[in-house]
Amino acid sequence: MNIQFKKGVLEICVLSVLAHKDCYGYELVGEISKRIDISEGTIYPLLHRLKDEGYVTTYLQESAGGPSRKYYRLTEAGRNEEHEQKEEWMRFAASVNALLEGKNDAAD
Template identity: 60%
Template sequence: MNAQFKKGVLEMCVLVLLGERDRYGYELVQDISHRFEISEGSIYPLLRRLRDEGSVVTYLQESAEGPARKYYSLTEKGGIVRDDLVAEWQEFAAAVNGLVKGEKHAEG
């Protein structure tokens, strides 16, 4: 998959997954990688930015497999950002799919 496509939707994917439940960084990488390939290094700068912007908060939780893990939790602001991104994505995807299928643009 085109790297620019992935970069453009990664934030939305992370926010959607965090809307389901809190996750730690590597878990996000794994969940997204089951759908399309991403590098672990692309998630952490995004998570840092989302935290700095107030879309997510972090907390540490003990792990049976090793050291405590940093979990990310969606904030109310993050939920609003997620909803806006999903709406934009749905509109964009519908327009692109229409173009690919050869549908005529409605004049308006």
């Protein structure tokens, strides 16, 4: 898949994963890169930006037998943003799919 698409949807992917559960960075990167092939390093700058914009907050939590980890949690504003972007994406994807299927029909 064209990489240009991937970067554009990275934000909604991160918001969506965090909407399900709080994550530490490595975990979040794992969740995303499991499905999307992307330079994992760019997720951290994105998290920083989301924090600056007030969509996520961070807190430290002890891990079993290791140093504490930095967890990311969606704020209320982040939750709203996630809803909005998700709906927007769903509508967009549905339109594109309809268009692509329509095109295939015409070609048949």
